[in-house]
Amino acid sequence: MNLKGGVGKTTLTTNLATCFAHAGYKVCIGDIDNSQLNSKKWKTQRGDTTPEIQVFGVSGYKSQTGFSPEEGKELAHTVKSLSKDYEIVILDGAPVFEELATWMILISDIVICPIQTSALDVWTMRNIKQKIDQLAIMGSAKEVFVLLNFYNSQRRLDKDIEQALTDLGMRIFKSRLSNRVAYKEAIIDGLGVVETKDRKAAEEMQALFEEIKAIISQN
Ligand SMILES: Nc1ncnc2c1ncn2[C@@H]1O[C@H](COP(=O)(O)OP(=O)(O)OP(=O)(O)O)[C@@H](O)[C@H]1O
Ligand SMILES: [Mg+2]
Numbered sequence: 001m002n003l004k005g006g007v008g009k010t011t012l013t014t015n016l017a018t019c020f021a022h023a024g025y026k027v028c029i030g031d032i033d034n035s036q037l038n039s040k041k042w043k044t045q046r047g048d049t050t051p052e053i054q055v056f057g058v059s060g061y062k063s064q065t066g067f068s069p070e071e072g073k074e075l076a077h078t079v080k081s082l083s084k085d086y087e088i089v090i091l092d093g094a095p096v097f098e099e100l101a102t103w104m105i106l107i108s109d110i111v112i113c114p115i116q117t118s119a120l121d122v123w124t125m126r127n128i129k130q131k132i133d134q135l136a137i138m139g140s141a142k143e144v145f146v147l148l149n150f151y152n153s154q155r156r157l158d159k160d161i162e163q164a165l166t167d168l169g170m171r172i173f174k175s176r177l178s179n180r181v182a183y184k185e186a187i188i189d190g191l192g193v194v195e196t197k198d199r200k201a202a203e204e205m206q207a208l209f210e211e212i213k214a215i216i217s218q219n
Helices: 009-022 038-045 069-085 098-107 119-137 156-168 181-189 199-218
Strands: 027-031 054-057 088-092 110-116 143-149
Touching (some): 009 088, 009 143, 009 181, 038 054, 038 181, 069 088, 069 098, 110 119, 110 199, 119 156, 143 156, 143 199
Parallel strands (some): 027 054, 110 143
16 A cells, blocks of 8 residues: 555555465455556456456445545455455555555555655655554554565665665565566556566565565464
């Protein structure tokens, strides 16, 4: 999740789901973003030579004006029933309402926030961190991780942003995703990058997957 758009939520969702499916997990995607339903569109492009991954519209929000407690309860209920049938439920978030972000944090075991390395993203992350801290005070401590997307270790800016996030007290995945055309192409083809010929993209995604798997197994 992220309160900002275009940071890589759907890219991460579809790629992680693919990794879990290949590793033999029963995994599904819950698409919250019902104005775009991009994960659902990805699924329609997916052929039948790759492991099947179900994508459910989980009706995150119904109006453009806000997210009500009733909608929150309905979302929680839907996700809970999915988690009875699937070992892993990955929610593809929508950058719309703060209230929706709160519900997403509450109903998840692990929250992953992909970001681009820009000051704007750090400011957004500060809001999310405050929200997480508030929820933790109320007894809902969650594992929250930042994923540096479009990362370039050669850029000083990227290093500075990394430091700013660490100073905020955010946990950052060791694995990062670079800016690669393979991510854009894979979405169009209904694939994860591990199913493409781009070895570098596949390797960095697999490394991220292993890191996440290790965190899950500790929980
Ligand atoms: N590491 C990457 N390298 C290259 N392109 C990327 C990468 N990550 C994401 N993209 C591209 O950036 C665009 C935005 O990514 P994506 O749709 O995953 O973001 P999002 O956070 O889901 O956006 P939205 O808020 O609109 O749902 C897409 O065109 C996607 O293909
Ligand atoms: Mg999206």
